[in-house]
Structures are given as structure tokens and as C-alpha cells.
Amino acid sequence: MLKLFLKKGKEKKVKHFYPWIFRDEIQRKEGKGIVAELYDFEGNFLARGTYSPKSRIAFRVLSYGKEEINKDFFIKRIKEALELRKNIPSNAYRVAFSESDLLSGLIIDKYAEGVTVQIRSYPMEELKDEVLKAIVETLKPDFVYERSDFKGRRDEGLKEFKGLLYGNLRNPVLIKERDLKFLVDVKRGLKTGFYLDQKDNRAYVSGLVDENSKVLDLFCYTGGFSLYCAKKGAKVLGVDINEDAINLARENAKLNGLSAEFLQANAFDFIQETTDRYDLIIADPPAIAKTKKEKESILWAIWKLAYYSFQKLKRFGRLFICSCTYQISVEEMVRQLRFAATDTGKRIIVKEVNLQPIDHPYLPTFPESLYLKCIDSVVLN
Template sequence: MTKVILKRKIAMRIANGHPWIFANEIEKTEGAVDAGGIADVFFHDGKFAGRGYVNPQSQIMVRLLTRRKEEIDEQFFFRRINEAWKYRQKIGYTENCRLIFGEADEMPALIIDKFNDYFVIQTMALGIDVWKPAIVKALQKIFSPKGIYERNDVPVRELEGLQQQKGFLSEPFDTNIIINENGLQFHVDIENGQKTGYFLDQRDNRRQIQHIVKGADVLGAFTYTGTFEIHAAHYGAKSVHGLDISENAVAQATKNAQLNKLDHICKFETINAFDALKNWGKEGRQYDVVMLDPPAFTKSRETIQKAITGYKEINLRGMKLLRDGGFLVTSSCTNLVQPELFLQVIDMAARDARKKIKQVTFRAQASDHPIVWGMENTNYLKFLIVEVSNK
């Protein structure tokens, strides 16, 4: 077994349970360091810190799988996936859910989404990719699924010396499926949709708009496949206009509206949402509800300031499009912009727009994406509804 000994001065997060160990926190290694292999990690005083997989090519050299001296084998992954499934069942997430949320489920760099009887897997580090056959075997044993697909077409894999790839990990199946959510139906394109094909993390938040959209004229920007907009129509909106720069997303959104027989209320348009928000504000267009669900504006700490500027800009524009007493529904999905900072950005936007805001609700992602205290990367989604009025 490879041994990794940590430096005397290390970040407290390791002792407090965070699984990431960076190369510059390691004093020395003993034994062969095989990329993707398992290593035992010890604090400087010789105390056992945990066991995890190692990759000398990666900045995060070790990711801990356990704090105990337990065997890492097929049975280990079966137990972990089974425990995660039992947890989801206890909290009421069964039909569609994020079954494994990486570090939050003590399986760093592993994502598994469950869509009915179909599963989508992402293994974003070499050490977990090695165990893909064991993970597939565990899913087959626990669920007897209709299909398993890998969406490893993510650039982060290249930092681990892995190729981007996607394809079937089971017998081939039709990757265009339909799921149920909050009494509605949605097409999910497992093979070509963003991420794993569908954003499960906003499911509970989509229900939060049901009272504010009744009889309202609603604008949705960065609509993707129209889930928020279709919920708005379902909950009684008078009109819903969804915007996205992707023609494919708009086609999917239109298809989803037709599937739910709400295409007479929902209209989707292929347009740059940034430009539309700016120009329509100048034209004096007004809505009762404006919903903003943009993609992550940053994936690195170096560009946080640029992201803050972007969030402030779109929220300011959104507020200016609201009638007095209307509602802004806004989200941010980057963990680099923590909740407190996000609220500060909204506050700055309101001041610059000369608007007064009243918080209706402020939430994180759905509970099948657990937030573990001390692991900032697990607390990534911010969802806010505010009433916006003129000063």
C-alpha cells in the first residue's frame, strides 16, 4: 500500500473532513505511487488520516474515500451506492434524483443521476474512473436498470490525464426519455443534453414560483429546455416568454411545452438573453415576473470578478423590466460565488436600478444534492425570489 505523509502545517479542512489533499500539502510518499491506485494517508504525527485514490498528475493528488482502514473493493462501492440510495429514499427522492453527489456521498469526483429506470454516470477523476466497472455492477445489482450511460464528455477529465468520452455502459437503449416532475412531463436527452441531460437540482425550487405567477406576464431568460417557464404556465401564468441563445434548447423547450399542452401560453425564442434584457428595458417592456437562470459565469477563482459583474448586470436589467411590485426569480449555479456574496450582488443591482427589494425565499439546491458543512463545493446553487418595487 502506498503511504502518503502530510506536512505538519496543512489546511484544517482535511482534519475537519474534507477529502481533497493537494500536492503541496504532502511531505513525502512511501512505496510506488500508481496513478489511480489506493493510498493510505497519515498526518505528520503518524495518525491515520484516511484511505483514498491517488494521482500524481493531478493538483488534487489524493481524494479520500474513507477515514477508516477498510478495504476498497467492489463491495465497498456497492455499500456506498446502497447507502446513498437508502438516504434518498428516506428524504423522498426516488423516481428521479441525484443518486451520488461526489464528495457529499463520500465518493469524490463521481456523479450518478437516476432518471426513472435509467442512470447517467460521470467519473471525473482517474481514481474513480478505475472503479467504473464496479460502480456499474453495483447499479445493476441494486436497481436492475433499463439502461446505464456515461457522460464523460467533460473537459475536467483531461486534467486527470483522461479522455473525454460518452456511450453506453449497458445494452444500448433509446437515450431520449420522458420524466415526471411536479405533475409535469419533460423530455430528457441523456446523450446530448447539458451535463447529464437534465438539471435535477432546481426541481424543488421550480415549485416555489407557483403563487407569484398566477395571472402574470412572465419572462424567462436562459431558459434552456423551458422547465421554469413550463412550470409558470402550469401554475396559471397568463403569458410566458422564454429566451435562450441555443436553437436546440429552444426546440426542446417548445417540445416540452407541447408535451404538457401548454404551448398556447409558452413561447420560446432563440436570442442572446443579455442583449434582450438590455434592449427591452430601453424599449419599456414590462413583466410581472422575470426569471433568470444563467449558466455558471465562472469556473475559476481568477474570473470571479467578471462573474460578479455579469450577475449584477443581468439582475439589474431584470429588475428594470418588472412592473412595480413584480417578482424577480434569480439563480446562480457556481460554488465560487458563495450565498452571502450572491445576495450582496443582488443588493448592489437593486441599488443601481433604484429599486426596493423584499425577500420572498432564498434556497439552495434540492436535498438529493446534499450540502456537507465544511465542503464549500457542495453548497453551489443559490435560488432567490424577491419582490421588486419602485423607491
């Protein structure tokens, strides 16, 4: 097995449960392989994990002991992950969230009786057969569909890929989250088909409305937030630029016997132009912020959405705004809301800050695992 020896001092982060070692932190290597053992400068064992020959992230921790990395290892990890996810009010949830479940490089999502996987590292790709066998044995799915159409794979020297790995898939898949049904396009949908990470925020937001509420759901995708609010009797309009998503949102409304309205449009233009007044505006824009420029544009989007939303909300109306990138902090989001409030002459309060649900665990020792932040603010004047 490959042995990696760290530069002096670099062992501290591993001892503090940070799961990545960068290439320039390695002093020397002994042997070969994609499964590796990590040692400190003096030769003391630290962890077992995988080695990526091309990526900047050279080593990823899979175990702080000397566990064999094989099918049984993946079965054990999946069972541990399921323990944490016992009380999820949905038959669709993230079974394994990479580093957060000590499965760095692997994402497993369950959609009713089926499963999607995403392989994010070169060594995990090499271990795919073992992973697949473990999934089939533990989760007994009708199908396993791979959604490795993820650009980050290029850093690992891997191509993007999607396709059926096991069983029969009848797409779209019908899932049930609390008392709502959704059709999920696991082949072409965003992420692996559904925003599983917003399940608790959808319930939270539905608690803010009743049959007298008027709700605008910007970036509504297939209608998640919209239908939760419509179920409470609110008058809802969902807006998204993606035609397939809007069509599925309309189907989802029908499926649940609800009468939300959906519009294919640019949300930034819509919020600027609408002359209506709302009790609740939800804004869940897409966010990729790898570069400084991309980060600036997301911060600007938060400001712009808040700037117009604050003017289109009734007194005591709520803006529920989200950011789904690690690079933007809660503090930065609050700052943008503060700027937007002063620019519009509005006084606001920040009522709640919501993070990720239990099936997307946030490890404080691995800050990169916290990406989703949503802020509920109230307009006072």
C-alpha cells in the first residue's frame, strides 16, 4: 500500500479531523496505489484514505483507523450514515455526503426505491465496483443511476459521465416529501434531480404563510417551496428561467391537486418589473463562486434581489433568501441585506438563519462542508 509522509507540522490538521491533504504538504511517498496510509513526519500513523495522482487534493481521509477499504468498508459507512438519517420526513434524501460521512469523493442520494451516485475523485472512480456492490447490498435499490456530470472531475483527470449502473429506471421518479409528491428527473434534473438540501427550509417557509398570503418563489425550479406554500392555501407564483423545470413544476402542482402558478422568466428582470406586493418572497438563486469575480457577482445578485424584494414586500413581509456556495458567509449575506435595506430606506430585522438539513451534515472541522445559508428577514416599514 502507498505510504505518504507529511511535512513537519502538517499532521495537526488531520488530528483535528480536517479530511484533505494538499500535494505540497507531502514530504515523501513510499510504494504505489490509490489507497494510502498517511503518516506524520516522524512516521506515526494518522489515517487511511485515497490518493489522487493528479488533483491538488492529494489525499482524502476515509478512516482514522486501519480499516480495509473494500466493499465491507462501504457497507459499514453507508449503515453509519443511515443511523444519522433515521427521522427524515421524506423517501428522498442524501445517504452519503462525501467528507461529512467519511466517504470523501462519494455522494449517494436516495430517490424513493432508486439511488443516484456521484463520484468526485479519481481513486473513488477506481473503487466504483466496490461502492456499487455495497449500495446494492445495503439499500436494495430498483436502480442505481450515476450523475457524475460534475465539472470538478476534470481536476482529478476524469471526464464527466452519466448513465445507468444497475437495475431499471423509470424516469421521472415519484418521491414523497412530508405530505407532498414530486416528480424528479434524475437523468437531466439539476444536482442529482431535486434540491434535497432545502427540505427543512421548505417546511420552515410554509410556516410563514396562510390562505391570505401572496407568495413569490424566485428560482422555483420544480416547485418545491411553491407547493409547500400552496398547500397552506397561499396564492403562489413561481418563476424560473428553465423551461423543463417550469413544466415539471406545473405537473407537480397537478399531482398534488394544488393551484400554484408558474412562469418561465428571468427572476432578476421579474423582481425589478413586477408591480405586485407580496407577503413572502423566496429567492434561491444558483451560485458557483470559484473565482473572486464569481463571488462578487453572487454578492451583487444577493444585493439586487434584496433591493427589489424589499420594495415589493408589504409591511411585515418576509424575504427568505439563500446562498448555496461555501465561499459566501452568513456575515457577507447579512451585509448585503443591510446595504439593500439602507439603499431602499427600509428597516429590516434578521429573524432566522437556516443551514443544511441532517442528510447534508456540516462538520465544523471541515468548513467547506457548509455551503447552504438561508436568511429570513422582515421588512418593518
